Amino acid sequence: MKLGDLSEAQLVSHFRESFPRGERTIIGIGDDCAQVGAPEGSFIVTTDVMVEDQHFHLSWSSGYEVGERVAAQNLADIDAMGGRPSALVVSVVAPRDMDADVFLDVVRGLGDRAREAGAGVVGGDLSAGEKLVVSITAFGYCPGPVVRRDGARPGDVIAVSGTLGFSYAGLDLLEGGHVVPSARGVEELGELEPFVRTYRSPRPPLGSGVAAAGAGARAMMDLSDGPAADATRMAAASGVVIDFDRPSIEEEAWKLQGPALICRADPVRWVLQGGEEHGMLAAFPPDVQLPGGFRAIGRARECAAGETPCAMFDGEVLRGAWDHFSSDSVD
Amino acid sequence: MKLGDLSEAQLVSHFRESFPRGERTIIGIGDDCAQVGAPEGSFIVTTDVMVEDQHFHLSWSSGYEVGERVAAQNLADIDAMGGRPSALVVSVVAPRDMDADVFLDVVRGLGDRAREAGAGVVGGDLSAGEKLVVSITAFGYCPGPVVRRDGARPGDVIAVSGTLGFSYAGLDLLEGGHVVPSARGVEELGELEPFVRTYRSPRPPLGSGVAAAGAGARAMMDLSDGPAADATRMAAASGVVIDFDRPSIEEEAWKLQGPALICRADPVRWVLQGGEEHGMLAAFPPDVQLPGGFRAIGRARECAAGETPCAMFDGEVLRGAWDHFSSDSVD
Numbered sequence: 001m002k003l004g005d006l007s008e009a010q011l012v013s014h015f016r017e018s019f020p021r022g023e024r025t026i027i028g029i030g031d032d033c034a035q036v037g038a039p040e041g042s043f044i045v046t047t048d049v050m051v052e053d054q055h056f057h058l059s060w061s062s063g064y065e066v067g068e069r070v071a072a073q074n075l076a077d078i079d080a081m082g083g084r085p086s087a088l089v090v091s092v093v094a095p096r097d098m099d100a101d102v103f104l105d106v107v108r109g110l111g112d113r114a115r116e117a118g119a120g121v122v123g124g125d126l127s128a129g130e131k132l133v134v135s136i137t138a139f140g141y142c143p144g145p146v147v148r149r150d151g152a153r154p155g156d157v158i159a160v161s162g163t164l165g166f167s168y169a170g171l172d173l174l175e176g177g178h179v180v181p182s183a184r185g186v187e188e189l190g191e192l193e194p195f196v197r198t199y200r201s202p203r204p205p206l207g208s209g210v211a212a213a214g215a216g217a218r219a220m221m222d223l224s225d226g227p228a229a230d231a232t233r234m235a236a237a238s239g240v241v242i243d244f245d246r247p248s249i250e251e252e253a254w255k256l257q258g259p260a261l262i263c264r265a266d267p268v269r270w271v272l273q274g275g276e277e278h279g280m281l282a283a284f285p286p287d288v289q290l291p292g293g294f295r296a297i298g299r300a301r302e303c304a305a306g307e308t309p310c311a312m313f314d315g316e317v318l319r320g321a322w323d324h325f326s327s328d329s330v331d
Numbered sequence: 332m333k334l335g336d337l338s339e340a341q342l343v344s345h346f347r348e349s350f351p352r353g354e355r356t357i358i359g360i361g362d363d364c365a366q367v368g369a370p371e372g373s374f375i376v377t378t379d380v381m382v383e384d385q386h387f388h389l390s391w392s393s394g395y396e397v398g399e400r401v402a403a404q405n406l407a408d409i410d411a412m413g414g415r416p417s418a419l420v421v422s423v424v425a426p427r428d429m430d431a432d433v434f435l436d437v438v439r440g441l442g443d444r445a446r447e448a449g450a451g452v453v454g455g456d457l458s459a460g461e462k463l464v465v466s467i468t469a470f471g472y473c474p475g476p477v478v479r480r481d482g483a484r485p486g487d488v489i490a491v492s493g494t495l496g497f498s499y500a501g502l503d504l505l506e507g508g509h510v511v512p513s514a515r516g517v518e519e520l521g522e523l524e525p526f527v528r529t530y531r532s533p534r535p536p537l538g539s540g541v542a543a544a545g546a547g548a549r550a551m552m553d554l555s556d557g558p559a560a561d562a563t564r565m566a567a568a569s570g571v572v573i574d575f576d577r578p579s580i581e582e583e584a585w586k587l588q589g590p591a592l593i594c595r596a597d598p599v600r601w602v603l604q605g606g607e608e609h610g611m612l613a614a615f616p617p618d619v620q621l622p623g624g625f626r627a628i629g630r631a632r633e634c635a636a637g638e639t640p641c642a643m644f645d646g647e648v649l650r651g652a653w654d655h656f657s658s659d660s661v662d
Contacts, residue, residue, distance in 0.1 A: 026373055030568075031479050032411040032552055033375040033471070042357055043374055044364040045453065047468060049422035051460045080363040091380035091466045122376065129382045130461055135422045137378060137468035140364070148362050221363055237361075 003103050004096035004128075011126065014104055018111035022120015024086040024141075034122035036087045036139060043086070044140045046077035052132040060174050060181050063102035065201040067109025070134045073224070075117050076204040076278035078140035080222040082147040082213025085119035088138040093129035106134065109201075117206055144213050150237035151218035152283035158242050158298040159290050161208035162279020163198060164227060164252045165270035169259040170199025172270075178262050195259050204278035211291040212282045219283040225275040227297065228318040231311035234281065235300070244272070244298040244313040252297070272313060334434050335427035335459075342457065345435055349442035353451015355417040365453035367418045367470060374417070375471045377408035383463040391505050391512050394433035396532035398440025401465045404555065406448050407535040407609035409471035411553040413478040413544025416450035419469040424460035437465065440532075448537055475544050482549035483569035483614035489629040490621050492539035493610020494529060495558065495583045496601030500590040501530025503601075509593050526590050535609035542622040543613045550614040556606040558628065559649040562642035565612065566631070575603070575629040575644040583628070603644060 006014075012029075021028055027035035036043070050056060050070045058066070071088070078085045090110060094103055114121050119138065152158070170192075173179045179189065179196055186193045204222065212220055219238055221230050231242045249271055253260075256267035283300055284290060303309060311318045337345075343360075352359055358366035367374070381387060381401045389397070402419070409416045421441060425434055445452050450469065483489070501523075504510045510520065510527055517524045535553065543551055550569055552561050562573045580602055584591075587598035614631055615621060634640055642649045 027375075027477070027479065031481075032408040033377040033414065035373055035375050035412075035477060037373045038369040039372050041370050041372065042366055042368045043470075044358075044366050045418075045420060045468075045470070046364040047420040047422055047454055047456050049424060049456045049458050049464075049466065051424055051458045054458055054460060077363040081366075083364065087376075089376060089378040089468055091378055093380060093382055093464055123378055125378050125380045125466075127380050127382045127385055129385060129464065133380075133424055133460065133464050133466075135380065135456075135464075135466040137376075137420055139374075139376070146358070146366060148358065150362075 001100040002096065003094055003098045003100045006100055015107060015124065018107045019121035020111060020115035020119070022087050022122065023118065025120040025122050028120065028122050036122060038141060040141050044078060044081050044083050044142060044146070045137060046074055047135065047137040048074050049133060049135040058102065058132070061200045063105030064109035066134065067106040068113050068201040070136050071110045071113035072202050072204050073278055074136045074138035075113065075206055076222040078138055079206050079209030080220050080280060081142060082144055082210055082220065083140035083142045084210060085117050085138055085140045087120045087122045088114055088136055089123040090121060091125045091135040093127045093133040095130060096128050098132065143210065147213045147217050147220040149219050149221045149234050152234055152238035152240050152300045153218060154240055154300055154302040155286050156218060156283040156300040157286055157296050158231065158281070158283055158300060159294040159296045160223065160227065160279055160281055161293040162205040162223065163277050164279070165256050165267065165274040166195050166198035167202055167276045168270045168274030169256050170195040172263045172265055173259055174199065176263050191258050198277060202277050205293055208291065208293050209280050212280055212294065215284065215291045216288050217282040217284055221281050222278045223275060223281050224278065226273045227281065228272040228311060229275065230281050232318060234283065235309040235311050238300070239309050240300040241303055241307060241309060242298055242300050242311040244311065246314060248295065248297040249313065272318065332431040333427065334425055334429045334431045337431055346438060346455065349438045350452035351442060351446035351450070353418050353453065354449065356451040356453050359451065359453050367453060369472060371472050375409060375412050375414050375473060375477070376468060377405055378466065378468040379404050380464060380466040389433065389463070392531045394436030395440035397465065398437040399444050399532040401467050402441045402444035403533050403535050404609055405467045405469035406444065406537055407553040409469055410537050410540030411551050411611060412473060413475055413541055413551065414471035414473045415541060416448050416469055416471045418451045418453045419445055419467055420454040421452060422456045422466040424458050424464040426461060427459050429463065474541065478544045478548050478551040480550050480552045480565050481568035483565055483571050483631045484549060485571055485631055485633040486617050487549060487614040487631040488617055488627050489562065489573050489612070489614055489631060490625040490627045491554065491558065491610055491612055492624040493536040493554065494608050495610070496587050496598065496605035497526050497529035498533055498607045499601045499605030500587050501526040503594045503596055504590055505530065507594050522589050529608060533608050536624055539622065539624050540611050543611055543625065546615065546622045547619050548613040548615055552612050553609045554606060554612050555609065557604045558612060559603040559642060560606065561612050563649060565614065566640040566642050569631070570640050571631040572634055572638060572640060573629055573631050573642045575642065577645060579626065579628040580644065603649065
């Protein structure tokens, strides 16, 4: 069945079944606006758009995984402020001749991830178009202090939560033809399963941002574009230099040895440049006990004379933020 | 110059110039999330997506008008709850080979409308893609009661603010070839200017929703799909029948006589079925003095025995909500 064969009523009814209402939802789907509680007197908000054949391929990812992925990256942005998600809204552009089951799977994946995180899906919009485009806006609230990216100070420990480079390794395994795109699960993928799965549908360590905020993190971001690019941003915002620690990075790279041998790739590069896993990058005061799941991977220091804020590895300034139109983000 | 020739830094700097910050913005563009004040303890939220060649044609509308239009329809949704806008976020998908000036005009149009309404633009995302897609999520707060669409009661006066059928007339003028698509302003378009302009860039009577809420409106929606479809929705949500008043509808149709003669179209149809103008449709208690700009166009009554809630004109049940995938909206 094609998407165009479903009536609006059928689609809306599917949305209502797949989407959680959310504890903070006062008015849900069905009016001109939804209404969401914000007893703290403010809310935090983030938005992301994912485009077919730019951010994902439906031949490599299931519809369910696409829905999960766009939910995960928005929920990670909320976590990265030390926040908990309250609600999200979603706009979907989809071709009329798209397989209706794939479309409904996108909706289900998104709804399941929102439900698991405690967020309601309170509104949306739907349009026909040539390629699948999924745009999510997520809202949240901060139980404690709001953690920005500009608070790292000289001496701070730079630490991460979540996996590093798994998604990039998974992408290279798929792009290199080392994995059959349709292969799923441990039976078919064996030891490569974690990498391919992380590419298809990252599982960010949601809640580690809230824990880091509680432990006194002074600066935090989620790892959207990888440690090199994101640490460069944190360094620039905070006016410090971030030195990555080689043994710590090599310890991360060690976890990628299997796929690195298969792809003949440098796992250190995967670790430093791999994004879309959405773990946390946080700066902690030097005396803080790191919350569970965080590993120290570097340290912040003052800029030397004539030096500008940057991230460094092995004495070299790392390439900064991506400057590709295809993966840019305003925020 | 093509969009792909601009660097991320240039684009972000353009966004910062074009986008208002907003009085309620605590953290603006530049971190994982923005933070927006909500001292009322809740916020209202709406989202809309507009797709090139589905909702607009860049040969008929300027980039600026496209930006204005998507802002206007979201701001009208906020108004339709009796709310004032606080902030919005925007995601744009655009082809790399798009004319950079057209793209920057979209951003400017959107920013100007947000600024005029008092809303900040606090975040966004940008991706390459084959067609221009603009997705906006807008937030607001209600200074008084939140007005839903389900509160109309038998005896209520059904009234509208804003123009009716102007956008539909403008579309028919363009589709019928009666107007040169590139023609702009009164000099070139003469008396047809208001209709073509309203199609290209509607100017909803923002604030009339807040005024209606203050005057005691019991149900309200913005006119997205036209009085027939939207009154059908209000009737269904409220469990009443809405009878349109023929003389009042004819008075509205009279304003469309010029284009109706040119297009050989029925202006009553334009009035009843024309959407995308985003005036307000509201139900007021019978004794209320209508706020400025509102005209009564009908009345709500109880369903007769065996009758289901609906909107009627001239003794006939009007066709309900659009059931086209291309223009559907979850909310």
